[in-house]
Amino acid sequence: MSEAYTSVADEDVDAGPAPIVAVVGRPNVGKSTLVNRIIGRRQAVVEDVPGVTRDRVPYDAQWNGRRFTVVDTGGWEPDARDRAAAIAAQAEIAVQTADVVVFVVDVSVGATDVDEAAVKMLRRSHKPVILVANKADNQNLELEAVSLWSLGLGEPHTISALHGRGSGDLLDDILAALPEPPPIVEDGPRGPRRVALVGRPNVGKSSLLNRVSKEERAVVDSVAGTTVDPVDSLVTMDGELWQFVDTAGLRKRVNQASGTEYYASLRTAGAVEAAEVAVVLLDSAEVISEQDQRVLTQVVEAGRALVIAFNKWDLVDEDRRIHLEKEIERELKRIPWAIRVNISAKTGRAVDKLAPALRRALASWEERVPTGALNTWLTALTQATPHPVRGGRAPRILFATQAGVAPPRFVLFTTGPLDAGYLRFIERKLREEFGFEGSPIEVSVKPRK
Ligand code: GDP
Ligand code: GDP
Secondary structure, three states: OOOOOOOOOOOOOOOOOOOEEEEEEOOOOOHHHHHHHHHOOOOOOOOOOOOOOOOOOEEEEEEOOEEEEEEEOOOOOOOOOOHHHHHHHHHHHHHHHOOEEEEEEEOOOOOOHHHHHHHHHHHHOOOOEEEEEEOOOOHHHHHHHHHHHHHOOOOOEEOOOOOOOOHHHHHHHHHHHOOOOOOOOOOOOOOOEEEEEEOOOOOOHHHHHHHHHOOOHHHHHHOOOOOOOOOOEEEEEOOEEEEEOOOHHHHHOOOOOOOOHHHHHHHHHHHHHHOOEEEEEEEOOOOOOHHHHHHHHHHHHHOOEEEEEEEOHHHOOHHHHHHHHHHHHHHOOOOOOOEEEEOOOOOOOOHHHHHHHHHHHHHHHOOOOOHHHHHHHHHHHHHHOOOOOEOOEOOOEEEEEEEEOOOOEEEEEEOOOOOHHHHHHHHHHHHHHHOOOOOOOEEEEEEOO
8 A cells, every 4th residue: 555645634733724735737637536635535526527527626634734725626617629728727726726736747648738838827827836747657657757847847746646656745745835834823821811891981891890800809910921911900700811901091990081082992992902802891771872883893893703791781671671672783783793791890790691702702703614614505505596697797606715713714716706795695694604603704705817
């Protein structure tokens, strides 16, 4: 048997977006077979029919602890009348999406005109290209690979995707060509989660901070190894330590009308920036104001997880509750995903709900959807509800990847720009399927040009 191969990445081994490796080449050179090798399971469809159209699908892969996404571009819009055009389209996709292009040639056939046309286009892309001489099942065929130097892509990597020969070395070289991985975050004890306590003046921020930190001030000095800014407050809630950022001003200002709105919004911006999750306090007894909306916008635009605490719930009677529900529906329509808790800093009501709400929001904020699940879902969705036709054409979504977390960011690779309405539809459905309660998400579009 041959070398040990890759296993599928079930868990993230490093942070940050997974780099994309595109496998391109003429139909039937063995691209799917190679992708199967790389992902270590028989998942990609292998068709014996030359030029057969396959869905171009991304797969999660992992080699030597490095996570990446492999895109099998096989059968990409093949045009039987003009194969070269089909390859051109593949190369274009590679330009758009890949960090590294693996260009596969069938060594038993040698370099064809189509291969050479593809090389020109690949070279224009200025992406790293790794030349693979596939079907080098034996030593004779391996020698044939020498002729592929003429393509000008450097040394051909001779492999047999079918039998596994050479694919370990190939993967080492693919990894070496990938962009530098993001610095690995030390796996030691992470500091406490950072929380911003924000809201317009007089909603009860200082009261809430006093309430949650009442019995807990002693703990601050005894936390070894945590670097806590003197303007922050360490507070234990629900058995866990939390770092409320930039609270110095709050503590002093109890019951005191607080400066200009300009100052308040600066403090909000600073605290939100320094935090992972924000608790936006609203005064339940008063209508949701423009100033409240601005604070919410600051949090959403900063991409932080969000918990809305309706404070002064002790003042809410039946009448106000009914009004408030309508207000929420109207005023918070753009952020239906925010987690809400109804609390009273004064009486302590439901303040214990805060920590679980923060945890839920942070979990969503850091959620990663596996590429396979994402695309299975997306394929079904776009088949059921395709993009509306515009001027006789409808852009198609080729595939999606999650480019990052905190907050979750998705990139849709498409054949053209999407309607804003359709994009919102995708976003809404993405939430319906995967949740993200308490976290903003970003969906961006990369049209192929
Ligand atoms: P694609 O169209 O480029 O994705 O090619 P496929 O992966 O579908 O492979 C086309 C044909 O070549 C299939 O019959 C594969 O079994 C065969 N094939 C792929 N790799 C090898 C190889 O390394 N050696 C041999 N002998 N056949 C291979
Ligand atoms: P901040 O400006 O946001 O820090 O608000 P404060 O904590 O200074 O509170 C403003 C006013 O609201 C004070 O008079 C508090 O006593 C009052 N307050 C705060 N929380 C509550 C609450 O849950 N219920 C009621 N009834 N009053 C509250």
